[in-house]
Amino acid sequence: MRQKIVAGNWKMNTTLQEAQKLTAEVLGMAGEANSNIKIILCPPFPYLQTVKNQLGGSGIDVGAQNCNEHQSGAYTGEVSAQMLKSMEIPYVIIGHSERRQYFHEDGKLLAQKVDGALANNLKPIFCCGEPLDIREAGEHEELVKSQVEESLFHLNAEAMKKIVIAYEPVWAIGTGKTATTAQAQEMHEVIRKHLASKFGNDTANQIPILYGGSVKPDNAKELFACPDVDGGLVGGASLKSRDFVDIIKSA
Numbered sequence: 060m061r062q063k064i065v066a067g068n069w070k071m072n073t074t075l076q077e078a079q080k081l082t083a084e085v086l087g088m089a090g091e092a093n094s095n096i097k098i099i100l101c102p103p104f105p106y107l108q109t110v111k112n113q114l115g116g117s118g119i120d121v122g123a124q125n126c127n128e129h130q131s132g133a134y135t136g137e138v139s140a141q142m143l144k145s146m147e148i149p150y151v152i153i154g155h156s157e158r159r160q161y162f163h164e165d166g167k168l169l170a171q172k173v174d175g176a177l178a179n180n181l182k183p184i185f186c187c188g189e190p191l192d193i194r195e196a197g198e199h200e201e202l203v204k205s206q207v208e209e210s211l212f213h214l215n216a217e218a219m220k221k222i223v224i225a226y227e228p229v230w231a232i233g234t235g236k237t238a239t240t241a242q243a244q245e246m247h248e249v250i251r252k253h254l255a256s257k258f259g260n261d262t263a264n265q266i267p268i269l270y271g272g273s274v275k276p277d278n279a280k281e282l283f284a285c286p287d288v289d290g291g292l293v294g295g296a297s298l299k300s301r302d303f304v305d306i307i308k309s310a
């Protein structure tokens with residue numbers, strides 16, 4: 060059985076006080092959900108330690124939203140995987156479409172970030188997904204396969220087993236427009252088969268592939284019921300504790 064995961068990506072949202080309140084609320088309601096589901100909260104960098112402390116021994120994990128590809132050095136304003144490791148942060152999102160789009164991160168750079176994260180015992184949540192024009196041109200499968208190839212195919216199978224993949228079609232992020240279950244399942248299967256072609260079935264079948272893009276309490280259940288959808292990476296709805304916990308309950 061693959062690990063089911065629901066992760067909340069808070070992006071550049073919340074004040075410290077709001078982050079503490081949101082964490083406390085999720086913590087208070089998390090007991091409603093099946094304890095086999097791995098819950099991960101990804102707050103902004105400055106709140107990681109606070110949120111981590113608050114979560115204590117609850118079993119809910121924290122993740123960072125990004126890391127720099129270098130170990131340390133003169134990179135003002137950046138945060139390294141080594142720093143996250145020293146804080147015992149278990150997960151880090153790598154290659155979110157907003158980082159690809161606004162910070163011009165490409166597949167080669169993301170491969171370096173993946174390597175840096177793994178070298179520091181962090182589990183990367185590697186994001187892939189196509190923009191609307193690529194979907195409309197019918198080139199989404201090729202693009203997503205190439206994103207996975209560029210940043211993950213240099214790994215060996217053992218390292219690959221530490222990766223979580225999030226398929227997030229860019230046209231579904233923050234738009235209220237969700238992929239249909241057929242579209243989600245189709246792409247998750249494409250990704251899994253592509254992983255199998257490189258790493259073998261055994262490895263491919265162990266890798267959680269999360270769906271992201273306007274996941275809400277009213278669509279989560281059917282998305283998570285798809286055989287190759289192993290949970291979700293949730294943006295907007297993860298900022299509302301009730302919605303987020305209802306999404307977790309759908310997994």
Ligand code: 13P
Pocket residue numbers: 068155227231232233234235271272273274292293294295296
């Ligand atoms: P929304 O859930 O707000 O569409 O964001 C998805 C996302 O980008 C999660 O990383």
